[in-house]
Amino acid sequence: xxxxxxxxxxxxxxxxxxxxxxxxxxxxxxxxxxxxxxxxxxxxxxxxxxxxxxxxxxxxxxxxxxxxxxxxxxxxxxxxxxxxxxxxxxxxxxxxxxxxxxxxxxxxxxxxxxxxxxxxxxxxxxxxxxxxxxxxxxxxxxxxxxxxxxxxxxxxxxxxxxxxxxxxxxxxxxxxxxxxxxxxxxxxxxxxxxxxxxxxxxxxxxxxxxxxxxxxxxxxxxxxxxxxxxxxxxxxxxxxxxxxxxxxxxxxxxxxxxxxxxxxxxxxxxxxxxxxxxxxxxxxxxxxxxxxxxxxxxxxxxxxxxxxxxxxxxxxxxxxxxxxxxxxxxxxxxxxxxxxxxxxxxxxxxxxxxxxxxxxxxxxxxxxxxxxxxxxxxxxxxxxxxxxxxxxxxxxxxxxxxxxxxxxxxxxxxxxxxxxxxxxxxxxxxxxxxxxxxxxxxxxxxxxxxxxxxxxxxxxxxxxxxxxxxxxxxxxxxxxxxxxxxxxxxxxxxxxxxxxxxxxxxxxxxxxxxxxxxxxxxxxxxxxxxxxxxxxxxxxxxxxxxxxxxxxxxxxxxxxxxxxxxxx
Amino acid sequence: xxxxxxxxxxxxxxxxxxxxxxxxxxxxxxxxxxxxxxxxxxxxxxxxxxxxxxxxxxxxxxxxxxxxxxxxxxxxxxxxxxxxxxxxxxxxxxxxxxxxxxxxxxxxxxxxxxxxxxxxxxxxxxxxxxxxxxxxxxxxxxxxxxxxxxxxxxxxxxxxxxxxxxxxxxxxxxxxxxxxxxxxxxxxxxxxxxxxxxxxxxxxxxxxxxxxxxxxxxxxxxxxxxxxxxxxxxxxxxxxxxxxxxxxxxxxxxxxxxxxxxxxxxxxxxxxxxxxxxxxxxxxxxxxxxxxxxxxxxxxxxxxxxxxxxxxxxxxxxxxxxxxxxxxxxxxxxxxxxxxxxxxxxxxxxxxxxxxxxxxxxxxxxxxxxxxxxxxxxxxxxxxxxxxxxxxxxxxxxxxxxxxxxxxxxxxxxxxxxxxxxxxx
Numbered sequence: 001x002x003x004x005x006x007x008x009x010x011x012x013x014x015x016x017x018x019x020x021x022x023x024x025x026x027x028x029x030x031x032x033x034x035x036x037x038x039x040x041x042x043x044x045x046x047x048x049x050x051x052x053x054x055x056x057x058x059x060x061x062x063x064x065x066x067x068x069x070x071x072x073x074x075x076x077x078x079x080x081x082x083x084x085x086x087x088x089x090x091x092x093x094x095x096x097x098x099x100x101x102x103x104x105x106x107x108x109x110x111x112x113x114x115x116x117x118x119x120x121x122x123x124x125x126x127x128x129x130x131x132x133x134x135x136x137x138x139x140x141x142x143x144x145x146x147x148x149x150x151x152x153x154x155x156x157x158x159x160x161x162x163x164x165x166x167x168x169x170x171x172x173x174x175x176x177x178x179x180x181x182x183x184x185x186x187x188x189x190x191x192x193x194x195x196x197x198x199x200x201x202x203x204x205x206x207x208x209x210x211x212x213x214x215x216x217x218x219x220x221x222x223x224x225x226x227x228x229x230x231x232x233x234x235x236x237x238x239x240x241x242x243x244x245x246x247x248x249x250x251x252x253x254x255x256x257x258x259x260x261x262x263x264x265x266x267x268x269x270x271x272x273x274x275x276x277x278x279x280x281x282x283x284x285x286x287x288x289x290x291x292x293x294x295x296x297x298x299x300x301x302x303x304x305x306x307x308x309x310x311x312x313x314x315x316x317x318x319x320x321x322x323x324x325x326x327x328x329x330x331x332x333x334x335x336x337x338x339x340x341x342x343x344x345x346x347x348x349x350x351x352x353x354x355x356x357x358x359x360x361x362x363x364x365x366x367x368x369x370x371x372x373x374x375x376x377x378x379x380x381x382x383x384x385x386x387x388x389x390x391x392x393x394x395x396x397x398x399x400x401x402x403x404x405x406x407x408x409x410x411x412x413x414x415x416x417x418x419x420x421x422x423x424x425x426x427x428x429x430x431x432x433x434x435x436x437x438x439x440x441x442x443x444x445x446x447x448x449x450x451x452x453x454x455x456x457x458x459x460x461x462x463x464x465x466x467x468x469x470x471x472x473x474x475x476x477x478x479x480x481x482x483x484x485x486x487x488x489x490x491x492x493x494x495x496x497x498x499x500x501x502x503x504x505x506x507x508x509x510x511x512x513x514x515x516x517x518x519x520x521x522x523x524x525x526x527x528x529x530x531x532x533x534x535x536x537x538x539x540x541x542x543x544x545x546x547x548x549x550x551x552x553x554x555x556x557x558x559x560x561x562x563x564x565x566x567x568x
Numbered sequence: 569x570x571x572x573x574x575x576x577x578x579x580x581x582x583x584x585x586x587x588x589x590x591x592x593x594x595x596x597x598x599x600x601x602x603x604x605x606x607x608x609x610x611x612x613x614x615x616x617x618x619x620x621x622x623x624x625x626x627x628x629x630x631x632x633x634x635x636x637x638x639x640x641x642x643x644x645x646x647x648x649x650x651x652x653x654x655x656x657x658x659x660x661x662x663x664x665x666x667x668x669x670x671x672x673x674x675x676x677x678x679x680x681x682x683x684x685x686x687x688x689x690x691x692x693x694x695x696x697x698x699x700x701x702x703x704x705x706x707x708x709x710x711x712x713x714x715x716x717x718x719x720x721x722x723x724x725x726x727x728x729x730x731x732x733x734x735x736x737x738x739x740x741x742x743x744x745x746x747x748x749x750x751x752x753x754x755x756x757x758x759x760x761x762x763x764x765x766x767x768x769x770x771x772x773x774x775x776x777x778x779x780x781x782x783x784x785x786x787x788x789x790x791x792x793x794x795x796x797x798x799x800x801x802x803x804x805x806x807x808x809x810x811x812x813x814x815x816x817x818x819x820x821x822x823x824x825x826x827x828x829x830x831x832x833x834x835x836x837x838x839x840x841x842x843x844x845x846x847x848x849x850x851x852x853x854x855x856x857x858x859x860x861x862x863x864x865x866x867x868x869x870x871x872x873x874x875x876x877x878x879x880x881x882x883x884x885x886x887x888x889x890x891x892x893x894x895x896x897x898x899x900x901x902x903x904x905x906x907x908x909x910x911x912x913x914x915x916x917x918x919x920x921x922x923x924x925x926x927x928x929x930x931x932x933x934x935x936x937x938x939x940x941x942x943x944x945x946x947x948x949x950x951x952x953x954x955x956x957x958x959x960x961x962x963x964x965x966x967x968x969x970x971x972x973x974x975x976x977x978x979x980x981x982x983x984x985x986x987x988x989x990x991x992x993x
Contacts (some may be wrong), residue, residue, distance in 0.1 A: 398786040410788055422786045458756070476792060477745045478725060481800035482757040529780065535773050542769055553766070557773035562793035563781040 049373045049383075053391035056366035057417050067403025069396045069419035074099055076397075076568070078110065079525035081389060083425065083567050084343050085114040087127030088432035092522045111389055115382045121163070123432075129158040130428050131342070135215060136175070136195045139456070148197045148251055148265035150182040157191025168335055168379035169326055172216050176322040181254070183264035193267035197251045200267070204284065205246035212321075213242060217330040218337065218355030219301060240286045240296035245321040247272040247284060248312055269318065272310035282310025300324040330355055332371030336384065337361075340370075343388045345421040345567075346409045362414035393417035398568040422568035427459050427474035430565065431489070437522055438493035438501035438555070455489060484560050494556050496548045502555060506548040512536065515551060523558040618892050618927065618963045619841045620711050622849040623834070623877065624732060625899035627856030628688070630913050631921035632905055632942045633865055634659045636676045636934075641941040643906045646862055654932025661870040664878035670932040671881050671890060672925035673991050677936025679949035680901060683915040685856070688900030693735035695953040695983040702973050706735035707956055708847045709744040710981060714965045715846035722844050723806035725799065730833040732851025739973045743795060746849065751829040753812035753836060758804060771801060811839040824883075826875040834876040838883050841893055852876075855899055859910040884926065894927035894959050905942035919945045922955055927962040929991045953985025961987045 061068055072080070078098045082090040090098070098110055114120050133141075133154050142149030161171050180190025182197055199207035210222035221239045248269045256263045274282030283295045298317050299305045304324065307315045325331055333355055341347035348361040361367050370387075377383045388394060398420040400407075409415035425433070431452060435441050441448045459474040474480055484490055496502050505515055513528075516536040520528040528536070536554055543549040558564055635658055638644035649657035652669035665672075682688040682697065691697055694704040705713075712726035719726070725747035727737075737744035749755055760767055778797065782790045803809065814822070814835045825831040833850035840848050852873065857864050877897065884890040902920025903913035919938045925931050936947040957967055960982055969981040 400785045400787065408787075422789045424789060475745070476742050476789075476796055478747055478796060478800050478803060479756065481796050482755070482804070485800060485804070486757040486760045524777075532776060532780075535776055539769060539773060542765075553770050554773060556770050557777055560774050560797075561777040561781065562790040563777060565793065566786075566789055568786050 047387060047390065049370065049377075049387040050390050050392075052369055052373065053366065053387065053393070056363055056369075057391075057393050060363065060416055061404075061418055064406070064416060066407055066416055066418045067401065068392075069399050069401050069404060071395050072397040072420065074106075075521070075525040077107070077395065080394075080420070080567060081110060081114065083429050083433070084389065085111075085127070085385065086120050086123040087130070087429050088123065088436045089523070089525075091436055092518060095521060095525060107395075108390060111386055115386060125159050125162045127428070127432075128162050129155055132158045132162075135338075137198075141198065142194070143457075148182060148253070148262070149194045150184070150191075150264065151194075153182045153184050153189065153191040154194040155191075156184045157194070160191075162381075165380065165382060168374075168381050169331065170379070172331065173322045173326060176212060176216075176325060177316075177318045179267050179269060181264050181266045186254070186264040188266060190267075193265075196246075196249065197265050197267050200246055200249040201251050205243060205249065208246045208249065209239060209243040212246075212325075213301070214353050216325055216334060217301070217328060218334040218349075218353050219330060220354045220356060221301070236286070236288060237294065237296060238301060240284060240294070241299035242301060244284055244296050244298040245317045247282070248310065248317050269312045269316060271312055272317075274310055279310040281308045283308070300328075301330075302328070329368075329371060329375075332375050333367050335379070335381075336367060336370040336374055339381070339384050340388060343385070344393060344415075344417060345423040346415040346417075362416070394420065396420050398422045420568065422566045424476055425565055425567055427456055429567070430474075431455055434489050434493045434559070437559075438495070439489050440492075440501070458483070481560075484565070490556065490559055493559060494552050496552055502548060502551050506551055512540065512547065512550075515547075516554060519551065519555055519558055523555070524561070524563050617844065617889075618715055618894075619844075619846050619848070619889075620707075620894040620896065620927070620959060620963065621837045621841065621880070622708065622847070623880075623895065623897040624734070624849055624851050625855045625897065626689075626732065626851055626853035627899065628685070628901045628903055628915055629855040629869075629899045630857060630861060630865065630903040631678075632902065632913075633862070634662065634870070635674045635921040635923060636938055636942060638905070638938075638940065638942045641905070643941065645907065647866075652932075656932065656934045659870065661866055662874045662878075664874045665881075668878050668881040668885075671885060672895070672923055672931050673929060674921055674923055674934040675936060675950055675955065675988065675991075676921045676934050676938060677945040677947050677949050678902070678920045678922055678951070678955075679945045680917040680920075680951055683901050683917040685900055685915075688915075688917065690735065692898060692900050692952045694738070695951075695956050695985060702977065703736065703738035704973075704979070705738035705740040705744065705971070706746075707959075708734055708746055708849055709737035709740050710971075711960075711963070711965070712847045713740055713744050714960075714969065714981075715963070719844050719846065722808070723802045724808045724811070724843070724845065725803070726845060727847045727849075728840055728845055729849045730836055730851065731829055732849065732853070734849045734851075740971070742792065743799075749812060749836075751814075751833040751836065751850075753814055753832075755809075755812065758809075760804075808843045811843045811845070812836060814839065821883075824875070825879040826872055828872055828876075830872050831876040831879070834880040838880060838887075838889070841884070841889055842887070857903070858908070858912040858914060861903070861907075861912045863911075881925065890926045891928055892926075894929065894962055895923075895925045896955065896959060897923035898955070919943060924955065924959065924991065927959070928993060929958070929962045930993050933990065935988055935990045950988060951985060953983045954988055955985070956982040957985035958988045958991050961992055 060066075075095060078095055079089050082088060082094070098106065101109075103109060114124065133151070137149055137151070137154055141147065142151040142154070174192045175195045178190050178192035178196070180193050181188035182191075182194050183189060184191065195211075196208050199205065199211055206222075213219040213221050221242060248271065250268055250270050252266045252268055253262045254264050254266055255261060271279055272282045273279045275285050276283065283297055285293050285295055287293055297305065297308045298320065300321070302324075306317070306320045309315045334353070337347045337349060337352055337355065341352045348363050348367045349355060349359050355361075373387075374384055396417075396419050400419060404416070404418040407413070407416040407418045409421065415421070441451075443451070459480075494502065496506070505518060508515065510518075513533050513536075516533055517527045520526055520532065536550060539553050540547065540550040543553070632638060633645050633647050637647060637649045637657070637659060639648060648660045650660045650663065650666055652658055652666035654669035654672070656669060656674055658666055658669065658674075680688070680691065682691045687698055690704075693706040693708075695707070696702075696704040708727045708729070716722060716726035727734075727744060727746045729746040729748045731751045733748060734746040736746070762770075774797070778790075778794050782794055784790075810816070814832050817835060817839075822832070822835065825835040830850065830852040833852070837848040837850050854869060881890065881895065884893055884895075901915055901917040904916040905919070906913075908914055919942060936945065936950065938944060939946050960967055960969075965981065967980070967982060967985075967987070971979045971981070973979055
């Protein structure tokens with residue numbers, strides 16, 4: 001990587017004084033941002049895992065004759081990192097502080113701050129608990145009247161796990177084997193049970209089988225529930241062998257005394273008698289397509305069998321399954337693949353949760369080696385995040401340049417990661433970002449949560465599947481654009497009431513151009529272009545010189561732009 | 569309502585007015601993303617005005633009790649068949665539909681394999697069974713895609729889903745996603761509550777940023793966003809939005825369709841066909857009758873269906889629209905020919921019926937037949953793909969039309985389904 005280019009730092013002493021003053025009274029001020037322009041940073045110091053990523057991605061660029069995009073400038077990279085690690089765009093002061101930092105290791109230090117800093121702990125936790133909740137129970141899990149899931153219970157479990165930086169494999173073990181109550185305010189609480197609570201009672205636990213193998217191992221055996229897999233060697237037998245591990249698990253409804261209202265649910269392990277009542281050889285039967293009945297016992301995907309007893313005291317089938325999962329290298333590859341996609345927009349495989357032998361990866365060796373590195377780092381999720389965000393692909397600009405036009409995964413090409421692929425923010429990222437820049441949260445923490453859930457709920461589709469990301473209409477279509485144009489949240493972010501964010505900016509003793517630049521830096525992590533400054537001047541004119549209204553119009557335009565809604 | 573803004577001079581459409589404002593703006597020099605609707609001659613409008621309306625019976629309707637009665641069979645249920653204006657008999661609780669049956673055809677030999685709600689929904693909406701590697705476009709997206717190209721004057725989305733989520737556009741992309749609206753026609757966040765001049769000025773500022781970003785070549789997402797912005801502004805300012813306002817219809821018409829969500833949805837569908845929307849889905853859930861099915865059908869489901877469906881057919885016919893509008897009535901599957909312990913019927917995909925009509929398809933007939941107790945299809949079985957192929961044929965869409973999924977797989981429209989010959993005149 002080349003040393004950062006043109007660093008013209010205009011160090012404004014007076015400005016700094018003003019900033020200190022402003023910081024002291026707790027408001028922001030525009031007009032004293034750093035003037036340092038495009039300045040790639042060579043500080044993405046070479047952790048061995050980062051080196052590993054860089055070598056493999058560069059190797060492929062060489063093989064395909066691809067020239068990567070240049071490094072992204074500090075401001076845009078900072079915006080990207082905030083969105084990906086703490087779920088929102090940086091505030092003006094945060095961006096500005098980073099731009100003023102001349103430390104060669106500033107990128108690394110910002111990563112450390114967002115991952116481990118006390119100041120970001122709450123936001124980091126909320127952001128990642130939401131992501132994991134969407135993966136494990138979907139956006140709709142627990143919202144249906146008949147669902148046994150407690151979303152609050154799932155969230156509490158995930159938050160506690162993230163705050164303590166629980167090793168990922170430990171988390172998976174707990175999610176697979178958990179017993180206890182769903183609800184944080186009820187008896188026997190163990191939030192981890194919410195992952196399986198809705199998935200064990202119906203169809204002999206077919207949903208538990210499919211979700212566990214897909215989410216943690218990247219093995220899509222659900223197609224083989226009814227028939228042999230059309231494209232690969234998975235046989236129907238594999239599904240039912242895997243399914244047999246869940247046959248001791250039961251979700252029990254606990255009622256409010258003297259009523260028929262469900263109070264909470266409890267996930268328990270019960271002796272399984274088998275389908276012909278021989279608990280010592282507790283088998284299940286399934287039908288092949290040709291009508292023949294077949295028998296299945298617990299056998300892991302690699303062919304290893306366990307004892308056939310259905311007595312929990314002799315064989316706890318979920319515990320045995322969890323041990324197999326812990327030992328499987330699919331566990332390692334799946335978490336690496338999932339986190340990589342979370343940050344880079346594309347996984348090494350498509351879809352990201354299909355690592356089966358029929359589906360070749362874009363960077364198979366890197367996927368395997370990163371998986372091993374994850375295992376050797378005690379499954380530290382923060383460490384994995386650090387490697388990815390400090391790697392070269394994550395530093396690159398999202399601009400397509402002459403030399404990497406062919407790297408276009410949206411057309412079905414395997415991604416080469418020779419540029420950062422621009423993608424839309426999630427609904428959660430948008431919400432948190434809008435709260436950060438004008439649409440202040442209101443009310444108590446509980447009220448804020450209710451308001452947030454209601455807002456996010458408007459995008460959940462009535463017939464959503466259980467897989468989180470498919471259950472949203474926050475997908476770049478007209479209802480989303482209407483929400484941005486005219487919705488309450490953007491209205492709030494652009495309001496001019498006393499004490500509002502825009503009102504404070506209006507009142508600052510800075511020039512109009514500085515205010516305009518401040519809006520662009522906050523929203524888009526760049527200064528306004530000359531034609532945009534001119535646009536601001538025209539708007540000021542047609543607003544009859546009313547500065548606040550001009551800022552309102554411009555801020556509305558910024559928030560509604562592609563440049564704002566995309567992570568790029 | 570936003571599209572009837574008080575700032576607009578009387579006698580001028582809001583859209584037309586906005587174009588004037590944009591042209592005369594103090595901020596001229598930036599191009600505005602407003603679409604220019606072509607003013608077509610009435611004769612042009614008549615051409616290629618083909619549309620399709622899907623009446624979606626969510627939950628799986630009991631077709632053995634509606635369209636293919638088995639009064640002699642022990643589990644045929646209590647309903648009696650009645651004669652119709654066509655050459656078929658249907659349920660006695662659909663007397664108004666019976667009078668329109670000369671325009672509709674029954675396909676009594678549907679035989680499918682997906683008897684789970686989600687899988688059945690997906691399959692009947694796409695012609696494909698769910699596959700994690702491909703998102704198949706729904707029939708709504710496909711037909712909108714094929715038919716909308718001829719409608720340069722259409723300012724509102726070409727695929728509208730009333731009262732339900734429908735199925736997505738899959739690999740065809742977000743431009744073909746269903747636009748969901750409640751049967752009351754209310755659309756969220758439509759009104760900006762600022763005056764039109766200011767709206768236009770904001771749009772001009774937005775377009776400047778938007779174009780700037782697109783010119784930086786950061787991939788297709790920026791360009792896609794700009795397209796959706798344009799569609800959104802088109803929609804916000806279009807007089808065609810009037811089509812959603814079913815309350816404008818005379819009382820007598822609203823009563824004819826039925827003052828309930830499905831009735832209003834069907835009425836809205838007719839209004840949407842009139843402004844040129846190529847595909848409308850109207851959802852009518854509540855058919856998953858595992859308990860006390862016949863009481864539910866007789867007192868709730870059938871009276872509502874009878875009124876709305878018959879009104880839609882009659883109304884389209886009287887307005888001269890039926891010959892260009894295909895109607896498809898179906899759910900994800902049928903229900904068991906036997907009656908369960910709770911006096912209900914369960915999921916059943918092996919032998920059931922759908923109803924089609926309009927767009928020149930033969931009416932008044934039944935295609936295919938089931939055995940005496942309705943448990944088996946006794947003639948050539950038909951599938952989701954076959955129904956789609958037949959509708960495509962009726963709408964003049966080539967069955968050789970092929971799409972390429974994002975992973976490069978070629979996919980034929982209607983997934984290679986065969987046309988049901990008896991229905992094509």
